[in-house]
Amino acid sequence: xxxxxxxxxxxxxxxxxxxxxYMSTKDTVIRAYMAGAILALAAVFAITVATKTxxxxxxxxxxxxxxxxxxxxKFDLLTGVFTLVPLAWIDKxxxxxxxxxMRNWGLxxxxxxLGAFTVAVMMAYIFTMGFNTDGGAxxxxxxxxxxxRTLGYAAPGGDGLITVFIRGMLCNWMxxxxxxxxxxxxxxxxxxxxxxxxxxxFFFMGFEHSxxxxxxxxxxxxMGGEFTVADYLLWNELPVALxxxxxxxxxxxxxxxxxxxxxxxxxxxxxxx
Numbered sequence: 168x169x170x171x172x173x174x175x176x177x178x179x180x181x182x183x184x185x186x187x188x189y190m191s192t193k194d195t196v197i198r199a200y201m202a203g204a205i206l207a208l209a210a211v212f213a214i215t216v217a218t219k220t221x222x223x224x225x226x227x228x229x230x231x232x233x234x235x236x237x238x239x240x241k242f243d244l245l246t247g248v249f250t251l252v253p254l255a256w257i258d259k260x261x262x263x264x265x266x267x268x269m270r271n272w273g274l275x276x277x278x279x280x281l282g283a284f285t286v287a288v289m290m291a292y293i294f295t296m297g298f299n300t301d302g303g304a305x306x307x308x309x310x311x312x313x314x315x316r317t318l319g320y321a322a323p324g325g326d327g328l329i330t331v332f333i334r335g336m337l338c339n340w341m342x343x344x345x346x347x348x349x350x351x352x353x354x355x356x357x358x359x360x361x362x363x364x365x366x367x368x369f370f371f372m373g374f375e376h377s378x379x380x381x382x383x384x385x386x387x388x389x390m391g392g393e394f395t396v397a398d399y400l401l402w403n404e405l406p407v408a409l410x411x412x413x414x415x416x417x418x419x420x421x422x423x424x425x426x427x428x429x430x431x432x433x434x435x436x437x438x439x440x
Contacts, residue, residue: 181254187252210382211286235362253268253420284382335409338407339413
């Protein structure tokens with residue numbers, strides 16, 4: 168695949184973060200909505216495959232399809248802007264203030280949730296034939312994930328919060344590597360491969376993605392999951408989103424920025440004649 172030197176794509180990361188701040192409200196919300204909807208559909212697709220084949224690995228191998236589609240269409244996930252926009256702020260790009268960064272995050276989060284929730288309602292409807300059946304094994308599997316990833320974390324208390332936070336960090340470390348990897352290549356096949364590898368890893372390992380969870384938990388509640396909205400927010404969505412922010416920024420965005428965009432001068436060594 169055609170390869171871009173890290174010093175070049177580091178600048179592209181900062182430029183991309185700046186562009187997202189200047190994007191209109193309409194475009195920001197629409198692109199975020201579509202990203203949330205596509206990722207939600209990819210999640211239920213992967214779970215369906217895993218349930219029918221009995222292999223979680225096959226589901227993980229196929230899940231990145233959704234991520235690749237939304238990236239190629241230039242739709243935005245909150246996990247992506249968590250990594251990109253702060254770099255433009257740190258770089259002191261004109262107009263990129265803390266307030267503008269928070270505005271972008273808020274709009275993208277809103278769009279992602281609306282898109283994921285739309286798919287959750289549609290999938291719940293079709294699995295249950297208009298809420299006239301129990302939804303079968305696949306619906307039960309998805310609903311079970313919602314309970315396990317709220318009440319399951321609540322059981323150990325503070326240790327559960329730390330666990331879900333770390334899983335969120337690890338998730339966006341990998342997802343952001345996919346975003347950055349796609350920028351390294353100039354070919355569609357190269358972008359596809361660079362995104363597929365880390366996204367497959369996070370899905371198979373069960374790391375926590377705040378946008379995927381915006382689908383899983385509403386779906387589970389619609390299907391009668393034994394937890395509350397407060398359980399979802401406290402024991403999953405909020406610590407996961409914070410973990411996603413830290414993981415993408417600390418493990419991907421900042422290291423690339425400070426070593427490739429702000430490379431220090433080379434050492435001068437005394438060489439004996």
